[in-house]
Amino acid sequence: MAKKPTDDGETITESAVISEHIDDALSSRYLAYALSTITQRALPDVRDGMKPVHRRILYAMRQLKLNPEGAHKKCARIVGDVMGQYHPHGDQSIYDALVKLSQSFSARYPLVNGQGNFGNIDGDSPAAMRYTEAKMTAAGLALLEGIDEDAVDFIQTYNEEDVEPQVLPAGFPNLLANGSQGIAVGMATSIPPHNVAEICDAALHLIQTPNARIETLMNYILGPDLPTGGIIVEPKSSMLKTYETGKGSFKVRCRWEVEDTGRGTYQIVVTEIPYQVQKSRLIEKLAEVIESKKASGLADVRDESAEDVRIVLEPRSKNIDAKILMESLFKVSELESRVSLNMNVLDNTRTPRVMDLKEVIQSWLDHRRDVLQRRSQQRLGKIDLRMEVLDGYMIAFLNLDEVIRIIRFEDKPKEELMRVFNLTERQADAILNMRLRALNKLQEIEIKTEYDKLAAEKAELEALLGSEKKQWAVISEQVKELKKIYGPKTEIGARRTHFEDQPDIDVDLSTAFITKEPISVVLSGMGWIRAMKGHLDDESSLKFKDGDNLAFCVNAHTTDKIIIFASNGKFYTLGADKLPGGRGNGEPIRLMVDLENDHVPVGMFVHDESRELLLASSEGYGFRVQESEIIASTRTGRKTLNVKAGTEAVRCIEVKGKKIAVIGENRKILTYDLEELPVMTRGKGVRLQKFKDGGLADITTFDPEEGLFFRDSSGRRTEVNDWELLEGKRAQAGRMAPRGFSRKGVFDPAKTL
Template identity: 50%
Template sequence: MGDFHPHGDAAIYDAMARLSQDFTIRYPLVDGQGNFGNIDGDNPAASRYTEARMTVMAEALLNGLDENAVDFRPNYDGRLEEPSVLPASYPNLLANGSSGIAVGMATNIPPHNIGELINACLHLIKSPNAVDDTLMQYVPGPDFPTGGVIVEPAENIANAYRTGRGSIRLRARWHVEDLGRGQWQAIVTEIPYQVQKSKLVERIAEVIQIKKVPILADVRDESAEDVRMVLEPKSKNVDPDVLMNALFRNTDLETRFSLNMNVLIDGVTPRVCSLKECLRAFLDFRRDVLIRRSKHRMAKIDNRLEVLEGLIIAFLNLDRVIDIIRYDDDPKAALMYEDWSKPHQATIVRATDESDYQSPLAGIDVKALELHDDPNAVARGVLLDEDGPATIPRRFSGRSEGLSDVQAEAILNMRLRSLRRLEELELVNERNALMEERAGLEDLMDSEDMQWGQVKDQLQEVKKQFTKDYDRGQRLTTFAEATETEDVPLEAMIEREPVTVVCSQMGWIRAMTGHIDLNRELKFKDGDGPRFIFHAETTDKLLVFGSNGRFYTVMAANLPGGRGMGEPLRLMVDLPNDVEILDIMIHRPGQRLIVASSAGDGFIVPEDDVVAQTRSGKQVLNVRTPTRALVCKPVTGNAVAVVGENRKLLVFMLDELPEMGRGKGVRMQKYKDGGMSDARTFTLEAGLSWQDPAGRTRTVTGEELAEWTAKRAGAGRMAPRGFPRDNKFN
C-alpha cells in the first residue's frame, strides 16, 4: 500500500482475496490459508485471520523480472520503480480472463484452459497465417472455474472469437438420481460462472412459491465442499428435461456470458481483438522477453568473463600477485598498472610425491620440464628435485596492459582457500562454459528461427508444468447440445381444479376451492365488501383492466387460498394506487374486446393481444388525464350501443369501429358536455335489452331502434323511457 497501491488496505485485501478463490479465478494466483469466502457469496474473513502466499502460477508470471525482461516505470510517488507489465510465461489475460469498465469502454474476457491456449500458440508459431477457425480446433471455447456445460453452437463461439464480441450460453451440470419405485430427483453438481449459489437457491424457492414452475415441488441445498442442489419434482411422471428446461428459462441455472475482448495490444490504445490477435500479441511479447533476457544474460557473461580473465592471470602469476599484495602500498593500483607480459623469476615448491602434475594453464608436463630444463618454458608446476626448492626462470603469459578495475577488485577479494590447485580447473571450465553459452546466445540473437524455437520450448515446458501434473489443469467446462423441449404452456403444468375468484372493493383477491354459490355471504375486512366474484379454474389466466388503460395478467393458480382475506392485487402486479380496477375477466383465446374511454373514444382489440408477460402489464388504451378508461367488455353481435352522461343513446354498426392492438381509438359518440357513461355490443336483430329500476328486463327491437341508429360519432337521442337512471346497460 505504501509503495505501489495507494488506495487503502480494504481494496488491496479484496483484490488479493479474489485472486485466491478457485470458484472465481480459473488458475488462482494466491494460495490462501483461512476463510477466503465461498461460492455462496460469503465474504472473506478479516485480514488479521488469514495468510497468503503466491502460487506457482503467480511465480510463472514473474519469471525473468530481474533480468530486464520488461520496462519499468516510476511508482505513484516516484520513489521506486514498478514493472509496466509482467513477463508472463503464459497468456494470463486469456487463461484467467478479465472484466472491467473504464470511461466509455468495457471488457469482458472469459477464462480458458491453459493447455489449449498453449497448443494454439504452438500452432501459430508453426503456421503464422493460421485462420481463426483453425485455432478453434485447439481452443473450442472458454473453460470456467465452476465447470458447467456450454450449450452455445460452435459456429456462434467461432464467430465470437473471430470478431471479439458475442455471447456464450452456459448451463448448470445436472443428472437424475434414482430413488427407487419410479421416484427420482435432479441433482445439480456445477452451477454457471459468477452465480452465487445461495441466491440461486433463493430464486428457485421463489419460483416454487409463485408457482411459475408448478411441476417443481422443493429445492434443497446439500452442498459441503462440493456443490449439491436437490430438485424434487411434484410428480414422478414429470419429464426431467421438461423440468430442467423450465428452470433454465426462469432461473440462473442457465446464463449468458457476454464476450467483449477489448484489450490494449500496444499498452495504450484499446481495441476489440480476435482470439488470433490476442495470441499473436502474446507470442510477439514472449519473443521480445526472450531477446531482452538474452541480452541481459550476455552482459552478465561478459562481466563474469572479465573477472575470470583476471583470476586466471592471477593464477598464472600467483607468486608475483602475492608479492604485490603483501608489499605494495596500493596493491589495487599496482595490479591495474602492472605489465603482466614480462618474464620474472618464480619459486617452485618441493613435490610431496613423485606423481605427474599437469598444469591446466600451461599444459606442460613437469617430468618433461625436469628432463629438458628449458629456461624459457612457460609453466608453473612441481619440479621433482630431491635437493629442495629450486628456482627456475619462467615467462608469465598474460596481457601486456594492466588489469581492469573489476579484475583487480576480484583478485583482492579472492579468499586464500581459492588458491588451491583445483581452482585452476574450475576457472578454466567455467570460462569455457560461459564462452560456449555466449556463442549460443549470439547465434540465438542472429536467428529468428532459433528464437521461435526457444519460445516454443518454453511454452511446452509451461504446458507440461500446468496441465498434466497440475491440480486444475484438466478442462472443467464441457460442451453439449442444448436439449430443448417444446415450450410447455404453464396451464399444462398446473393441475386443473375449479376455483371461485373473489375480489373485494379495496382490491383484495383470493381463490376459494371449488365453485361455490355466487350469492353466498363471504367475509371481508372492515369497511370492505364484494366487487367481483366468478367461477374459474386453476389453469385460467385472469385479465385485469385498469382505469389507466393497461391490462394486467394473473394466473388463477397463483392466487392466495380462500381461508383468509386474500392479498392485495396491487402487490401481485404493478398496479398504481391511483388506478381503479375496472374489470377482472377470464382470458378466452380468440375472443375480442371493446375498450373505450370516458371521452367517448374506443376500438376493438383481440383478447390475445392484451395478455401481459410482465408484472407491469400491457398498455392498450391510451388515455391522458383527466380522461380515463371506462369500458372493457367482450364483443358479441354486430352493433354497438353508446350512452353518454347526458342520457343520449347512439346505436351504430360494429364494423364502423376499427380493430387495433393499441391506441386512443376513434370517436364513438360526440358530446357537448360531460362524456361517455357506458357502451356495449349486441345483435341488432335481437334488439337492445336492459333492466329497468323494477328489475324487469326491457328490450327495444331492431325496428324500434331505428330512431337511435345512426353513423358513428353522432350525438344520439335521448334514451327510451324506462332506461336506468345510472345510465348503465347492466
C-alpha cells in the first residue's frame, strides 16, 4: 500500500486520507457548530429555564454546600470548580453568568446571593472573582430540590470523569420568573421576567382546566414583572397576541412624579427606569437631547441616585406641562423602550421551537409531574429494600436461639441462614451485621413500628403512582406552597411593574414648548418678512420702505407653520415663532430660504394639513395636492409644481367647491367639474384651459349652489350671471367673459389664500 511522508517524517497510508467536497465539509461542520451553539450555549431549557452554564454553576454550588443558611465562599472557588469539572470554557464567561444570577436589577428573583461588588445599574463592572463571595438563594435551592432522588437524568461531563444533571428538578418556574436572553446561530431568545405568584395562579388554573385559553391565563399573568419596575403601556390586545404567538414586544416607560419646588416651579423625578437600560447611558443621552435641542422644554438633568434611582429633570419653564414634556422625552430617549419577547426554547426533547404562554407553563408542570413520579419511584425502591431487611430482622427475633446456634457453630453461617429460614442475601447480611445490643424486646417493637410505618407509606406511594389525579393534587400543593413564599404581600413577591393606558397626547416636538400667542405675519412686495404681535384688523397702518408695499398679511399664532409658495413651484416652510419681530421692516425672506433672485413669493398662508390646494402655472397647467404633502423640511424648499424656463407658478388656492373656473389672458372663461383635475404630489400637471395666445390669468373654485363671483373695477363683489353657459370640459378654450367682468381678468380674491 502506498504511503505518503508527513512534515514530521512519519508516513500515512492513502486509506487514511478522506476525500470530501469542500461544500459538504463546510456544511456538515457548520451545522455541528450551529447545533452546539443552540443546545449548549444560547437557548434555555423550557423545563428549568436554564442554559448549561447556569445549570452547572448551581450544581457546583450545591456540591460545595453553599446553601442559603450557610456561609459564602469565594466566587473564584465556584468558578474554578465549574470550569474544572463541568464547563470547559473561559473563567470570565462563567463569572459573568454567575454575576447575572445575583444582580437584583437583572434577575427578578436572584438565584445567587452575592457578597461584594457585583456591579450596578449604571453598567459598572463587578469586582474580580477573587474579591467577591456567593451562595445560593432559596429560589436557587428550590431548582435543585430532589436532585439526589433520581428526579432527573445525569450525563457524563466533558472529560467523562464525573456526571452532571441534564436538567434540574425545577421546583421554581425559572424560565418565566427570571426570563432569558440569548443569541444562537440563526435564532435567538428573549423572555422578560414575570411575577411568580401570577405564574403559580396560572399553573393552578391550568391544572384544573387543561384546555384553558391563553386569554384566560392572562387574567392571572398580567404581563412582565421587570426587576427595575417601570410602567407597561402596551394595549391588552397586543399583549394577548404576543403571548399567543410567542413573539412580540412590550412598551415600557419609566416611573416619574412631579415635585413642587416652590413659587410655582417644579421638577420631574424619575424613580424607575425601563428594563436593561443603563442609568449612566440614559443620563448621557438626555444630556445630548438638551444639547441638540431635540426636546427644547428640558433645561437640565441630574443624577441624585443613591441605593434607589433618582433622576431629576428640570423644565425650561414653569409654564411647560409636565405630561407634554415627558411625552417629548419618551420619543427621543430611553425613558421609554421596548422589551421584546421571543419564547424560543428547547423543549423536553431538546428541540428548539417557539412556544406560546400556555405551552411554556404546561411544559413546566409536565416536568414537575415527571420529577414527582421519579422521586416517588425511587423512594418506593428504598422502602422495599428496608422492608426486606426488617423482614429478616423479624425472622431472627422469632428464631433467635437457632440463629445464634448457626452463627456460632456453622462454618458458613450466611449460606446456612439463607437455607434454613429462606432468607435473601441482603437479609442474611443484615442479620450477621446486627449488634448484640439490638437483641432486646424494645428493639423488636421498634422494628415492628418502623415496618408498619413503611408499609403505610408504600401504600400511599403506590396509590399516588397509580392515580394521575392524585399526582396533580400533590403538584398543586407544591405550587401553592411556592406561592406562599413569593406571594404578592411578600417583599420579593410584590409586583414591581404596573400597567397604564398610554396617554392620548399627540406631541409635535417642533411646537410643544412654544407659548401660543397671536401674531400677524407680513410679507412685503420686495420680500421683507416680519411677525407683529396680535391680529391686525387694519392693514393700512402698516409701514414699509420707500418703494415697497404689502404683498401678503396673514393672521396666525406662534405655534403655526407659515407656508410660502413661490413662482419656481416650490413650497417653503417657516416656523412662526422663528420669524423676526414687528419692529422695523423685518428681514429679507431670502435669508431664511433658498429662493432664487428671479423668483418671487406668489402665496403665503398658515399650514392646515386637512386642506386641499390647487396649483396652476402661467402656461395653463395644474393639479390638486393635499396640504399634508407640501411641508418642506429644509430651507431649499419642496419642489411640487414643475415649471420650465419662461414659465412660472402663478396660483395656489384652497379648494372650496365642486367646480373650477379658469380665465385666460385672452379673457375667455371655462368652468368644469373639480373631479376632472387629478390629485398629485409633484409634477407639471394637466392642461387647465386651451389658449391660442397668452396664458393663464386666474383660476378659482366654487359651489354651483352659491354661484360664480368676481370683483369689478370698483371692488364690488359681483355674480357672474348664467355661468352654466361657460361650462365645458377640461382643456377646452372656453367662452368670452360676460360684459362687465373685471378688466384685470381675476375672480374673487376672497376665494384665494
